[in-house]
Amino acid sequence: MRKTVRQAGRATAHLARAAALALGTYLFITMLLIAVAGAMVVIGIGTVPETVLLVRKIAGAKRRHVREWTGREIPEAYLAIPGPLRESLRAAVRDPCTYADLRWMLAYYGYGVLAVLAMPLWPLGLLVDGVWCGLLRRRAMLLPLIVRLADLDAAWSTALLKPPPRARLAERVRELADTRAGAVAAHGAELRRIERDLHDGVQARLVSMSMRIGLAKRAYEKDPVAGRKLLDDAQAQAEEALTELRHVVRGIHPPILTDRGLVGAVRALAAGSGLTVVVAGDDAGPRAPAAVEAAAYFVVAEALTNAAKHSGADRAEVRIARTDIGLRVLVRDEGRGGAEDLGTSGSGLLGIRRRIAALDGTMALSSPAGGPTMIDVELPCAW
Numbered sequence: 001m002r003k004t005v006r007q008a009g010r011a012t013a014h015l016a017r018a019a020a021l022a023l024g025t026y027l028f029i030t031m032l033l034i035a036v037a038g039a040m041v042v043i044g045i046g047t048v049p050e051t052v053l054l055v056r057k058i059a060g061a062k063r064r065h066v067r068e069w070t071g072r073e074i075p076e077a078y079l080a081i082p083g084p085l086r087e088s089l090r091a092a093v094r095d096p097c098t099y100a101d102l103r104w105m106l107a108y109y110g111y112g113v114l115a116v117l118a119m120p121l122w123p124l125g126l127l128v129d130g131v132w133c134g135l136l137r138r139r140a141m142l143l144p145l146i147v148r149l150a151d152l153d154a155a156w157s158t159a160l161l162k163p164p165p166r167a168r169l170a171e172r173v174r175e176l177a178d179t180r181a182g183a184v185a186a187h188g189a190e191l192r193r194i195e196r197d198l199h200d201g202v203q204a205r206l207v208s209m210s211m212r213i214g215l216a217k218r219a220y221e222k223d224p225v226a227g228r229k230l231l232d233d234a235q236a237q238a239e240e241a242l243t244e245l246r247h248v249v250r251g252i253h254p255p256i257l258t259d260r261g262l263v264g265a266v267r268a269l270a271a272g273s274g275l276t277v278v279v280a281g282d283d284a285g286p287r288a289p290a291a292v293e294a295a296a297y298f299v300v301a302e303a304l305t306n307a308a309k310h311s312g313a314d315r316a317e318v319r320i321a322r323t324d325i326g327l328r329v330l331v332r333d334e335g336r337g338g339a340e341d342l343g344t345s346g347s348g349l350l351g352i353r354r355r356i357a358a359l360d361g362t363m364a365l366s367s368p369a370g371g372p373t374m375i376d377v378e379l380p381c382a383w
Helices: 002-040 047-071 085-094 096-111 115-118 120-133 143-161 165-220 224-252 255-271 290-311 339-344 349-357
Strands: 278-279 315-322 326-333 360-367 373-380
Touching: 002 047, 002 096, 002 115, 002 143, 047 085, 047 096, 085 096, 085 278, 096 143, 096 165, 115 143, 120 143, 143 255, 165 224, 224 290, 255 278, 255 315, 278 373, 290 315, 290 326, 290 349, 349 360, 349 373
Parallel strands: 278 315
Antiparallel strands: 315 326, 326 373, 360 373
């Protein structure tokens, strides 16, 4: 009985807040009608964008109210309202969510007073359920109805405040445009890095090797010992150039991924990271697409590099697991934390976000002061 009373009390508080918000909408609808009338005669057309923004704030308050009751978010997909009047008016009128919010507000004019139905249930519930539960040891009947009224308020609000399909499609298009721009920027940065590595490293060594071979050819007939030494130097530079070329190739797509699979490649990467790294994962079963494996490999590489350079930790952990919808990679270190701040100074977190966003993946970062730092990446793929 005590639990039932507590739940009914919480539901009553929810309904009371809903009723207060409904009362605010009653007052606001009057203002809305005035704004519409003003817009029709052109005098008050400048108030339309501000009125729409106010509608969004009221709808946002209801979304937070529902989230507190249900624990579930109601997504938003509003178009931005810019500064100039013509553009802001066009965005406000063309946004499908504007009409969804107005539809909810009109419906809320009616069902926002469900708290009125809850009021008579309290005295009746305390009397009837007190006897029904206290004496007869049966389940309460009336007080749970208050909880159902709160659930009904949340369910109707969720259904009405969800962005319409057209708005969700527009939001998805904007997300894809952003991720494409990020992918293009990341691709451009990668090409510049490869060009710089080839120009400053491999190309310089090959030029030097070519010059030493030319000197060796001239010196060989007169001084075979000096010519042989120049050829030995050229061979050493050729080997160094090959080493740097392999490093560049690994930066494009590590061959070890093809040879050992993702978990094996990550274990080899961890062995050369300078940290004590525990790698958990299994390569048994089907492999992820090459682009997904490469993205996961570079996420681990960047995260371990950050940990070795910035965290002050000497141990790290990498977990690789298949999920129903893709591949999950978790990298954790016990360092000093603060990875968000390090991300702004070039630690590579932006590069990780762009790389996984290009594959429609997600990244969650947790790095409180004092640690630990955890990077949790989900990469969707079909198995």
